[in-house]
Amino acid sequence: MSSAGAVDLSVKIGALRLRNPILAASGTFGYGLEFAHLVDLNSLGGFVTKGLSREPIEGAPAPRLFPTPSGMLNAVGLQNVGVRAFVAEKLPVLRKFDTAVIANVFGYTLEDYVEVIRALEDADGLAGYELNISCPNVKKGGMQFGSDPACVAEVVSAGRQAASKRPLWVKLSPLVTDIGLIARAAEEAGADALTVANTYPAMAINSRSWKSHLGNQTGGLSGPAIKPITLKLVWETRKAVKIPVLGLGGVETVEDVLEYLAVGASAVQVGTASFADPRASQRLVDGLSKSLFERKMFTVNEIRDRFLAENG
Numbered sequence: 472m473s474s475a476g477a478v479d480l481s482v483k484i485g486a487l488r489l490r491n492p493i494l495a496a497s498g499t500f501g502y503g504l505e506f507a508h509l510v511d512l513n514s515l516g517g518f519v520t521k522g523l524s525r526e527p528i529e530g531a532p533a534p535r536l537f538p539t540p541s542g543m544l545n546a547v548g549l550q551n552v553g554v555r556a557f558v559a560e561k562l563p564v565l566r567k568f569d570t571a572v573i574a575n576v577f578g579y580t581l582e583d584y585v586e587v588i589r590a591l592e593d594a595d596g597l598a599g600y601e602l603n604i605s606c607p608n609v610k611k612g613g614m615q616f617g618s619d620p621a622c623v624a625e626v627v628s629a630g631r632q633a634a635s636k637r638p639l640w641v642k643l644s645p646l647v648t649d650i651g652l653i654a655r656a657a658e659e660a661g662a663d664a665l666t667v668a669n670t671y672p673a674m675a676i677n678s679r680s681w682k683s684h685l686g687n688q689t690g691g692l693s694g695p696a697i698k699p700i701t702l703k704l705v706w707e708t709r710k711a712v713k714i715p716v717l718g719l720g721g722v723e724t725v726e727d728v729l730e731y732l733a734v735g736a737s738a739v740q741v742g743t744a745s746f747a748d749p750r751a752s753q754r755l756v757d758g759l760s761k762s763l764f765e766r767k768m769f770t771v772n773e774i775r776d777r778f779l780a781e782n783g
């Protein structure tokens with residue numbers, strides 16, 4: 472029997488059933504449409520859109536990307552078309568695809584988050600929302616929403632009230648002292664799932680020109696360099712909450728996917744890997760199925776069971 476027929480890759484993230492546990496991550500897959508000629512979108516568990524804001528944002532000055540050994544720095548500055556253009560121009564085309572489209576939402580004030588969700592609530596074609604709470608809260612002096620449990624509770628409850636129709640995922644910042652504390656604050660405020668995690672603040676400079684390699688001076692580090700650190704955060708988050716956790720950070724190979732699922736992620740997202748190989752997410756779906764079959768495993772849950780049997 473072929474692996475394709477024998478292995479059931481489907482997973483449940485709360486009430487949402489996904490075809491498989493591989494999604495493309497926010498900011499690395501455009502609005503999905505840019506990848507539709509390269510990737511069979513219907514083969515993925517889903518994808519998360521570029522972060523959407525109330526108004527369009529032009530983003531940070533170039534250069535916006537810089538490769539580092541085993542990682543990538545980016546400072547895109549949350550460039551996006553704005554939520555209204557997304558609903559009017561992108562969503563109607565996305566509805567032709569049979570994949571879970573998750574809208575990534577961000578803002579600089581609570582009202583921004585609520586407004587973006589309100590603009591999405593009546594639109595068809597979305598499977599859920601992902602709140603990016605790693606953004607500076609302008610009212611609180613630029614402090615990130617995601618680094619203080621009280622702020623997290625505030626933004627998640629506001630999002631929860633606005634999002635009456637769809638699951639609400641909350642994407643955590645990795646830059647916190649105790650991720651369990653933040654995760655529980657989000658869970659208690661009504662999050663349906665947690666996405667762990669975003670990029671790590673970082674910088675790189677040119678030692679000839681003494682200029683930063685990024686137009687924005689600093690940026691976020693992603694890719695293989697962050698995987699072991701984020702893997703531990705996913706493991707800690709999973710122990711702290713009952714709601715599902717999605718893991719992301721440096722997922723490039725099937726082994727990376729297996730590691731995240733083993734420590735308790737219900738699904739993974741693929742970010743930086745899509746830059747080097749735009750088909751990375753689809754390749755991982757096929758690879759996961761084959762890998763489970765070879766290991767004589769027929770459902771995704773068995774990975775976690777094996778990890779627990781070895782590690783308690």
Ligand SMILES: Cc1cc2nc3c(=O)[nH]c(=O)nc-3n(C[C@H](O)[C@H](O)[C@H](O)COP(=O)(O)O)c2cc1C
Pocket residue numbers: 496497498499521522543545547549575603642668669670692693694695697719720721722740741742743744
């Ligand atoms: C160029 C770029 C743009 C990103 N834009 C967003 C974004 O708009 N919203 C968001 O929540 N995360 C954004 N991220 C973070 C990724 O979704 C992901 O959390 C992070 O890159 C770690 O995963 P990776 O190592 O697989 O890339 C961005 C990452 C990159 C590299």
